[in-house]
Amino acid sequence: MRYSVVSRFRGTLLGALVGESVASSGKKEFQNRCDIDRIAVLGTESLIALGRLDLDDWRARQQQASANLAVTDSISLKVILATLPVALFFHENTFKLRQNLLRVLKIWEDDPVVRDGTLAVGYAIAQTLTEKLQPRTLIPETIAFIGETPTSLPQQLLKVNTLLDRGAALERAQVELSREDKLSSAIAMAFYCFLSTLEDYRLAVLRATQYGNVWRQDHWRLHLHSISAITGALSGAYNSSAGIPVGWQILYSQANSATWELNNFSQMVELADALVAVWSGLYNHAQHSGQVSAVGDFIPEEEASLFLGEAIPQGSRYNSGNQSNAQPPLSVYAAPRVIRSR
Template sequence: MMNEAIARNPQIQSMRYSLSSRFQAVLLGAALGEILGTQCQVMQSQQPQVKQPSQWTSLSRWGFSDSTLANRIAIAPAWGRVAVQLIKGLIRGGGGETSWINEVLDVLEIPFEQSNREPNSERNSSEQDEGSPLPDFPQIDAGLAIAALPIALFFHADPHQLEQELQQADKVWRHRPELSDGVLAISYALSLALREQLDPTQLIAEIVEELELNRDRPTTTDPSAPSNSANFVEQLRFTQSLNQTSLDRATAQIRDQLSKSQTGLDALTIAIAFHCFLNTPEDFCLSVIRAAQLHRNPQTTCLTAALSGAYNGISSIPLSWRSALSRGSSEHSPLNHLWGVATEAELQQLSDQLLAAWSGAYDLVHLLNYPGQTFAIAAPKVIRPH
């Protein structure tokens, strides 16, 4: 009976890493990736005379070399902090309580259109007819994909529901349509990895197919809003063409593309993250370091690390990188500065609590009140030992 059940459920057969391991790796990997990218970016901008190391093995030591560097990092905005706030909201509300994008805009202190307007209000209808200005969200960029990581984790088991949750950001998509495809692509890839269905050789083709299907489906977005362009798909295919290219040549081509893509930088930032992950899908360290080499952008390294973490689990993250988080005081650590959590243990506790909320744990208040306790959490309807 057990073997028949396993044969009917390929997810049980191929479970290389537990969901707990993958959840933790997505969040911790993303935090480490953002720290590495931010520190490399800051060191390069503030110390231009310091030559960036050419060897991949030395780049991580260079990026994590000075934990006090966090004091010189300007948060504008700190997407990791936004993600942490969303995690806490999902834990408390169990998902679906409020629109996640409203929470994001609230954390960023960006005014947003109230979703509970009276439909028959003359004032509201006249404002819409006259095309009253709405916020164009200049603070929102490719980092929104980082903020959406908790949404991808929480709704990973149901891609259709995940897509519906992402569509709640229609107030952003109508002003930043180029971001819609990128955020959906990252979330879709994470969903595949968490369900043990991500095939690196087919991922780009599956994402392109999913995006094309998504364009054909009716959405809640304003019909008068501009439609999503093919910009992200073009950038995705461009970076895919670099898979057989040397690092130096790929770097030159990407920097040339960056100089030409002033209106598509966010799409390219996310596409580069896919390229870096898929270039070495089984090696977390090389993927993230390649991202730091190709594009000194914290969002690129963060998203690369999230993708690789979901695919390879927590054990793939180098211990030397994790130990760098504990150097010096937690108050001034880059992790606290960028993500608003004092230690790796605190981030892992949030990850486990998010997994517990997803699996339907009964007493989430108890989890929040006693974060130091260890709980056994299993996915629902999955055969497991007693």
């Protein structure tokens, strides 16, 4: 495995955060927005707490936090960002991935382009996390995953494939992709920036924020934040958190913390780590109860690496210090489909 699942989960969420901030840096913020970023955090917390997708719990958390669910055209692409936790949580099974992405979209008004974009981004992230992403076949596979649709997104993605085969420059791609529906074009542009600079997170995001002559128009500029964030999520999943420049993480941490309702940047890392733990089924077995508590029962990494039956090192919280050969509690590390159904 090129990168760990943990680092890819982190890379996806942090990549979206940093990508959006790079696009916002030095530019006037648009007043017309909703709390989609905040909803993504609330959705992640719901998945962590329940270990499954529960739309009622998502809505309850949003109402309690007074999050704005109204989606306008200028920020409709941010719905895709709100579904990133679901894409991560169900990445190992494409059937459940599609099923649950479509379920979570019911929280918002049904926009066919946003639906197709959510499926496209979710599938690309899933292929990355399962180490199956092949640049030459990703676009055709993504179109097949979307299925029959009245939108122009499949045609736009085919244009991306052609542009990549020809080695087309960024400005040419912007011209070609700006001729159709602007939402589909924005999603396709994010895929172009990601696939044209597959191994370089920094360059992918910088290309996503460049203003071409066509994209200087207001109705295109409205989507630049989302294009950069989606590009950041895709590239972050592929290159992991290690591929995101440390300087950017430090520079944009405070801005992102305010936008995403986090006290500090490290809390997003903690959310990503907890989401991996719940997804993987890595828990401590609660002594004498036969129950697993929802919070606080994740096994630390250094202790999870122990083999069953191996003696616990001195100083571990499972060893009181009086037993040099104490045995670790029974633990399980497996994919969630092995542990429980969702």
